[in-house]
Amino acid sequence: MTPQLPLALRWPRRQRFEHFHPGDNAVAVEAVRAAAVDPSAPWVFLAGPLGSGRTHLLIAACQAAIDAGRTAQYLPLAGLRGSRAVAIRGMAGSDVLAIDDIDSIAGEDDAEHALFDTFNRYRADGCTLLFSATGAPVSLDIALPDLRSRLGSLTQAVLKPLADAERRGVLREQAAARGIELDDVVLDWLFAHHARDLGTLLDLLDTLDRASLAAQRRVTVPFLRNLLKDD
Amino acid sequence: MSDLWRRCLERLEGELSAEDVHTWLMPLQPREDPTGLFLYAPNPYSLDTVREQYLVKIQSIVEHLTGRALPVRLEVGSSGGRPAPMRPASATHASTPASPRAPEAAPEPPHVHNLDPHYTFETFVEGKSNQLGKAAAMQVAMNPGRAYNPLLLYGGTGLGKTHLMHAAGNLLMQNNPGAKVLYLRSEQFVSGMVKALQQKNMDDFKRRFRSVDALLIDDIQFFAGKDTTQEEFFHTFNALFEAKQQIILTCDRYPKELDKLEPRLKSRLGWGLSVAIEPPDFETRAAILLSKAADKGMEVSEDVAMLLARRIRSNVRDLEGALNTLAARANFYRKPITTDFAEETLRDLLNTHAQAVTVPNIQKTVADYYQVRLSDLLSKRRVRSLARPRQVAMALSKELTEHSLPEIGEAFGGRDHTTVLHACRTIRGFCEKDVRMRQDWEQLIRILTG
Numbered sequence A: 001m002t003p004q005l006p007l008a009l010r011w012p013r014r015q016r017f018e019h020f021h022p023g024d025n026a027v028a029v030e031a032v033r034a035a036a037v038d039p040s041a042p043w044v045f046l047a048g049p050l051g052s053g054r055t056h057l058l059i060a061a062c063q064a065a066i067d068a069g070r071t072a073q074y075l076p077l078a079g080l081r082g083s084r085a086v087a088i089r090g091m092a093g094s095d096v097l098a099i100d101d102i103d104s105i106a107g108e109d110d111a112e113h114a115l116f117d118t119f120n121r122y123r124a125d126g127c128t129l130l131f132s133a134t135g136a137p138v139s140l141d142i143a144l145p146d147l148r149s150r151l152g153s154l155t156q157a158v159l160k161p162l163a164d165a166e167r168r169g170v171l172r173e174q175a176a177a178r179g180i181e182l183d184d185v186v187l188d189w190l191f192a193h194h195a196r197d198l199g200t201l202l203d204l205l206d207t208l209d210r211a212s213l214a215a216q217r218r219v220t221v222p223f224l225r226n227l228l229k230d231d
Numbered sequence B: 001m002s003d004l005w006r007r008c009l010e011r012l013e014g015e016l017s018a019e020d021v022h023t024w025l026m027p028l029q030p031r032e033d034p035t036g037l038f039l040y041a042p043n044p045y046s047l048d049t050v051r052e053q054y055l056v057k058i059q060s061i062v063e064h065l066t067g068r069a070l071p072v073r074l075e076v077g078s079s080g081g082r083p084a085p086m087r088p089a090s091a092t093h094a095s096t097p098a099s100p101r102a103p104e105a106a107p108e109p110p111h112v113h114n115l116d117p118h119y120t121f122e123t124f125v126e127g128k129s130n131q132l133g134k135a136a137a138m139q140v141a142m143n144p145g146r147a148y149n150p151l152l153l154y155g156g157t158g159l160g161k162t163h164l165m166h167a168a169g170n171l172l173m174q175n176n177p178g179a180k181v182l183y184l185r186s187e188q189f190v191s192g193m194v195k196a197l198q199q200k201n202m203d204d205f206k207r208r209f210r211s212v213d214a215l216l217i218d219d220i221q222f223f224a225g226k227d228t229t230q231e232e233f234f235h236t237f238n239a240l241f242e243a244k245q246q247i248i249l250t251c252d253r254y255p256k257e258l259d260k261l262e263p264r265l266k267s268r269l270g271w272g273l274s275v276a277i278e279p280p281d282f283e284t285r286a287a288i289l290l291s292k293a294a295d296k297g298m299e300v301s302e303d304v305a306m307l308l309a310r311r312i313r314s315n316v317r318d319l320e321g322a323l324n325t326l327a328a329r330a331n332f333y334r335k336p337i338t339t340d341f342a343e344e345t346l347r348d349l350l351n352t353h354a355q356a357v358t359v360p361n362i363q364k365t366v367a368d369y370y371q372v373r374l375s376d377l378l379s380k381r382r383v384r385s386l387a388r389p390r391q392v393a394m395a396l397s398k399e400l401t402e403h404s405l406p407e408i409g410e411a412f413g414g415r416d417h418t419t420v421l422h423a424c425r426t427i428r429g430f431c432e433k434d435v436r437m438r439q440d441w442e443q444l445i446r447i448l449t450g
Helices: A026-037 A053-068 A085-088 A109-125 A145-152 A164-177 A184-192 A197-213 A221-230 B005-017 B016-027 B044-054 B055-066 B131-142 B163-173 B186-198 B201-208 B227-242 B263-269 B282-295 B302-311 B316-333 B340-343 B347-356 B359-370 B384-400 B405-411 B417-433 B434-448
Strands: A042-049 A072-078 A096-100 A128-133 A155-158 B029-033 B034-043 B071-078 B152-156 B181-185 B214-218 B246-251 B271-278
Touching: A026 A042, A026 A053, A026 A128, A026 A155, A026 B316, A042 A053, A053 A096, A053 B016, A053 B055, A072 B016, A072 B347, A085 A109, A085 B044, A096 B263, A109 A128, A109 A145, A145 B316, A155 B316, A164 A184, A164 A197, A184 A221, A197 A221, B005 B016, B005 B029, B005 B034, B034 B044, B034 B263, B044 B055, B044 B071, B044 B359, B055 B340, B071 B302, B131 B152, B131 B163, B131 B246, B131 B271, B152 B163, B163 B181, B163 B246, B181 B186, B186 B214, B186 B227, B201 B227, B214 B227, B227 B246, B227 B263, B263 B417, B282 B302, B282 B316, B302 B340, B302 B434, B316 B340, B316 B347, B340 B347, B359 B384, B359 B405, B359 B434, B384 B405, B384 B417, B384 B434, B405 B417, B417 B434
Parallel strands: A042 A128, A042 A155, A072 A096, A096 A128, B034 B071, B152 B246, B152 B271, B181 B214, B214 B246
Antiparallel strands: B029 B034
16 A cells, blocks of 8 residues: 655744754844844854754844845855856845855855955945854855955854754754654664754654654654665 | 735745745745736846746645636835835935846946945054055045055955045045045946946946046956956046046055056056055054944953954954954843953954964965975075075964964974074064065965964
């Protein structure tokens, strides 16, 4: 018998500020929130490793900007198809532009230049730019010194990943929202055998959500092992 | 927001990633009337992507929600015809064109000067590294077209060239209220020209630039390799120069060292005065910090300013970043900014700056710079071609790291601390007398701390 396919609907990942677990990052969260809603607040450069919540915060910033009556656009450079220089130059007309993963254009001459021009233009227009990368501007391999120094002039918000206990809490909460129960045995196994960063774990939760729905069974370690093997 | 679009978005949020939703769909502004649903994209780039990737899906959801084939139309602009956001000091700035905003702002008509009123000589912190530049910029502002033409300010990024340029423009206008001053970043000149070429109104373009009393163009190093731009700029330059209209330019290096810049343009640039803006020394960095802190309404003691000035040497922008970061944290915790608080807050930031400069790093950089072998630099050989770079490396180690003289001596093949001290004094003396030596020194500092 073929398994029943769930609807092509996903549980939208809720990425507002109120869904962000600040851990040690409360200063960073507040700096990003202020920049999103207040045109006179300083721009922010978010630095943090994968899974530290950079994307969540940038998307939350866009949402908060829209709620405050501003227009906002999110630009993920890492996953973008086509020329990134063209995309960066094309992104005009919003009050807030949140640019994710700028390390992915480091060393790309055209894209760096486009970002430099965009920086100057947004500055002159009194709009807001937010940036994120895996490290501080000086640590990225940005070749254009004019761009690097401009990024260095922003409020530097360094994100620290959540501790294991906090990550467990977030996972459990997100799972509960989807009607999935994750017990300690399952969580122990996930942390030991899968990944520890929250982004990957939350992605897994989406997969799990659909798979356990399709299989109509509880989430256990053998079930997980089987699912991840298929991946 | 249109209720139909809100419900449509809810459906799309369930089917697409949050990233895609916020990149392409949330920025759309809806307007609904009996003839259809209008979606306004912030720019043509977004419009194209939405049309290619999401329009069919949006149409089918709309049809499903309304039970009829309601047309969905995409346009660039905003639903309320809301004007584009104004600059903070809108009264003296150019306002950007109202929506729909063009993706690249064209150079404004000449009566719009683009000057930032915050950049004045009063707010410029003067030190040894920039006093010549400041004096020249003031001269030019007081005697436009006659003192030095063109005035070219050159030096690394984040050292205050743009500030001086705006200050000159602002003072010039203050003294001559009717004067037409035009400030442009080089990229605005280039894109204005490209647009004029496309729309075949080069005459307007030429007229616009040649009718100003002072033309200020920032970062002309970006003209390199753009032949048509250089050609046009060359003619603009000549026209302004002959009519004794002031030209002020900035560049990230001495223009003669710029590759891909036409020789005839290089020679024109040398007709007036070229002044180097150098990285600020310790005292100036501390003074800049205090001035910027006062500007932001922050209470920063001299001790804190000196702590930051000692650790961050690269450029003024990095100092500003440190100050902004400190402000964010102090505001959040509502704590005064003590040196301990500053140390703690900026640990990550300062570490990146401190880490970048180590003695081995300096030795390698200096060896590369003077094209000598690292092993020779650290050897006992005393030929002049090695002794001088070795002294430079020692003096840089003293200047840029926290190591003691004996430690530095040890790192240079077990030399005595008096040898290091002698090297520091010798190089300092050379820097004061010899321009070439000073340029090497500044360049090395830039390489090591940039």
